Amino acid sequence: MPQSKILVDTNAYLRLAKTIRPLLFVPFGDDEYCLYILPELNEELAATKLQSKFPWVGEEEFADNREYFPQVGRKQKKSIRQTFEYVWDHVQAELPGPSRVDAWYIAYALELGVPVVTDDQDMTELAKTFDAQVMPTLELLKIMLDCGHTDMKTIYGLVEFWKYFSDMPANFKADFERLFGEKIA
Amino acid sequence: MQEAGLTQTAVADALGVTKEAVSQWLSSKSFPRPNKLLQFGKLLNLPFDDLVIKEDPYAPRVAFRKMRGTKTKDHHIEKAREIGRFLRHLVPYLPFDTFEMPPVLKSPSCDYEYLRVVTKKVREDINLGPTDCVDFTHLIRRFSELQAVVVPVMWGAKQRHENAVHIHLPDSGSTWVYLNLDTNIHDFKFWMAHELGHCLSPSLEGDEAEDFADAFAASLLYPHELAAQAYEVLARKPSTAAKINTLKQMAEQQVISPNTIFQQVNKYANHLSKPEIEMGRSFFGAVTKFNQQFLSLSEALFGGSELDEHGKPSAHDYIQKAEGSFETPFFNLLRKYLKEHDKGPGYVQTVLDMPLLDARSIHAELT
Numbered sequence: 001m002p003q004s005k006i007l008v009d010t011n012a013y014l015r016l017a018k019t020i021r022p023l024l025f026v027p028f029g030d031d032e033y034c035l036y037i038l039p040e041l042n043e044e045l046a047a048t049k050l051q052s053k054f055p056w057v058g059e060e061e062f063a064d065n066r067e068y069f070p071q072v073g074r075k076q077k078k079s080i081r082q083t084f085e086y087v088w089d090h091v092q093a094e095l096p097g098p099s100r101v102d103a104w105y106i107a108y109a110l111e112l113g114v115p116v117v118t119d120d121q122d123m124t125e126l127a128k129t130f131d132a133q134v135m136p137t138l139e140l141l142k143i144m145l146d147c148g149h150t151d152m153k154t155i156y157g158l159v160e161f162w163k164y165f166s167d168m169p170a171n172f173k174a175d176f177e178r179l180f181g182e183k184i185a
Numbered sequence: 186m187q188e189a190g191l192t193q194t195a196v197a198d199a200l201g202v203t204k205e206a207v208s209q210w211l212s213s214k215s216f217p218r219p220n221k222l223l224q225f226g227k228l229l230n231l232p233f234d235d236l237v238i239k240e241d242p243y244a245p246r247v248a249f250r251k252m253r254g255t256k257t258k259d260h261h262i263e264k265a266r267e268i269g270r271f272l273r274h275l276v277p278y279l280p281f282d283t284f285e286m287p288p289v290l291k292s293p294s295c296d297y298e299y300l301r302v303v304t305k306k307v308r309e310d311i312n313l314g315p316t317d318c319v320d321f322t323h324l325i326r327r328f329s330e331l332q333a334v335v336v337p338v339m340w341g342a343k344q345r346h347e348n349a350v351h352i353h354l355p356d357s358g359s360t361w362v363y364l365n366l367d368t369n370i371h372d373f374k375f376w377m378a379h380e381l382g383h384c385l386s387p388s389l390e391g392d393e394a395e396d397f398a399d400a401f402a403a404s405l406l407y408p409h410e411l412a413a414q415a416y417e418v419l420a421r422k423p424s425t426a427a428k429i430n431t432l433k434q435m436a437e438q439q440v441i442s443p444n445t446i447f448q449q450v451n452k453y454a455n456h457l458s459k460p461e462i463e464m465g466r467s468f469f470g471a472v473t474k475f476n477q478q479f480l481s482l483s484e485a486l487f488g489g490s491e492l493d494e495h496g497k498p499s500a501h502d503y504i505q506k507a508e509g510s511f512e513t514p515f516f517n518l519l520r521k522y523l524k525e526h527d528k529g530p531g532y533v534q535t536v537l538d539m540p541l542l543d544a545r546s547i548h549a550e551l552t
Contacts, residue, residue, distance in 0.1 A: 010541050011530075011541075011545075014545075043540065044534075044540050044541035044542065045540065045541070045542055046540060047341060047540055048497070048540050048542045048543050049339040049341070049367075049497060049539070049543055050339075050497055050498060050499065050500050050503055050542075050543045050546045050547070051493045051497050051498065051499045051500070051546065052542045052543070052545075052546055053545075053546070054542060057542070079227075082226065082227070082232055082233070083223060083227075085232060085233035085234070086219070086222060086223040086226055086233050087219075087223070089233055089237075089239075090219045092267060092270045092271075093270075094219075096270075096271050096274050096528070096532060096535075097528050097529060097531050097532050098531045099531040099532075099534045099535050099541065099544075100267075100535065101541070102531050110223075120529045120530075120531060121527065121529060122528065122529050122531055122532070123529075123531065129218075129219050129220060130219060130220050130223060131220045166549065
């Protein structure tokens with residue numbers, strides 16, 4: 001059975017990868033879901049000049065896990081680049097907010113027909129504008145939970161971790177209640 | 186469309202729109218929604234630039250202060266323009282009147298006498314005598330008088346093509362000067378003066394603009410009067426080694442590179458048809474060694490801060506020091522825009538051209 005690829009943007013990666021290990025390139029569930037990042041994500045984490053709340057991203061375990069990317073052929077690559085140009089022009093003309101890397105994620109998602117996990121509101125709006133599939137981190141956790149790839153204890157732990165770092169996803173409370181059927185403080 | 190063998194009806198069917206909509210797009214009466222434009226482009230297999238005619242009379246104008254040995258390519262220019270397009274959103278928050286033009290030079294030129302007069306006037310404007318040392322604070326003040334926003338960035342000492350970027354937005358008349366703090370203190374001062382030259386000469390473009398900004402910076406930092414004195418001293422020195430040592434002492438006094446002084450001295454000599462001062466090959470090695478003795482501006486700036494084990498400052502310290510030392514309104518503009526428009530770290534990442542991790546830290550600090 002072919003994999004059901006899911007792309008994870010940088011913000012979602014930072015929210016999950018420290019707790020769910022390894023996060024990427026591990027198939028789960030009957031649909032063989034498998035999480036991927038784009039190579040550009042590694043550039044977003046490299047050559048930083050300021051102190052960060054995520055010093056672990058440079059550790060070998062995590063850096064090694066970030067070496068797997070969706071395989072695309074030359075023709076597909078060209079097509080992704082073409083899509084990127086349309087998406088990035090729209091960002092510059094109409095929707096300032098998403099970064100170049102965000103626009104690449106949308107282009108890949110459209111071309112590969114796969115969803116992107118993001119909590120960034122600008123990126124979500126961009127995805128919707130171009131009819132790309134998008135889901136918040138909590139929805140990915142719900143899929144993982146339903147597949148038995150994670151459990152509620154881990155999810156509660158993640159929520160505490162995000163609270164501690166003041167890194168709550170947008171619409172967190174409403175999404176949590178919608179997806180997990182319970183209110184959370 | 187004809188080449189692809191498509192009729193308006195076929196396009197309309199494929200895109201799920203009416204034939205009238207397609208007809209209006211083709212006659213420029215309306216513009217497709219972004220998703221339909223993309224689908225249309227895919228259907229015709231056309232890159233964006235081949236499908237859409239873009240006219241941007243107010244395209245941001247950019248100028249670079251390049252790192253040694255690098256070449257400016259189209260993608261460098263486009264990237265700086267992208268930053269410029271993002272900067273437009275900060276213009277409404279500028280603390281100065283964008284309806285009035287700041288005073289700029291009418292017909293900037295690299296003529297020795299012209300530069301001598303212009304830089305003398307700039308020195309007078311910032312209350313400096315003809316031989317006084319130009320300090321960072323003098324340059325900073327002049328930037329704000331010219332309604333230019335200084336954006337201090339940490340782009341690293343090696344990885345970049347440029348060390349400073351000047352972005353002018355013609356629609357608002359605003360100017361944004363990006364300065365890389367990870368550079369030698371002498372070079373940094375020269376680039377600041379160079380960027381000031383750009384701010385005073387918005388009518389120039391390309392190499393002409395770069396040449397003027399370079400000549401302006403050198404003349405401002407080491408004017409005619411100093412060059413005349415230095416020429417007489419250097420001409421009397423019996424050996425190259427003695428000349429190099431003297432130049433290094435002069436450079437230390439003015440906090441500029443010995444090379445700037447050397448160049449200015451010979452411009453003075455040429456102007457008065459005097460013989461040039463010869464320095465020999467060892468001079469350039471001596472200049473590199475001399476400059477290496479000094480800290481980069483970021484090292485000097487964050488020296489008193491609490492750094493982590495990798496020597497990195499916090500976003501809080503970066504913003505505070507950059508705001509305090511450069512009197513820049515930039516972070517305040519950014520703060521207001523992010524809050525009012527509920528923008529995420531992606532905006533910060535693009536406008537400061539930095540990795541997302543750093544952008545996240547700054548975003549968290551500003552919101």
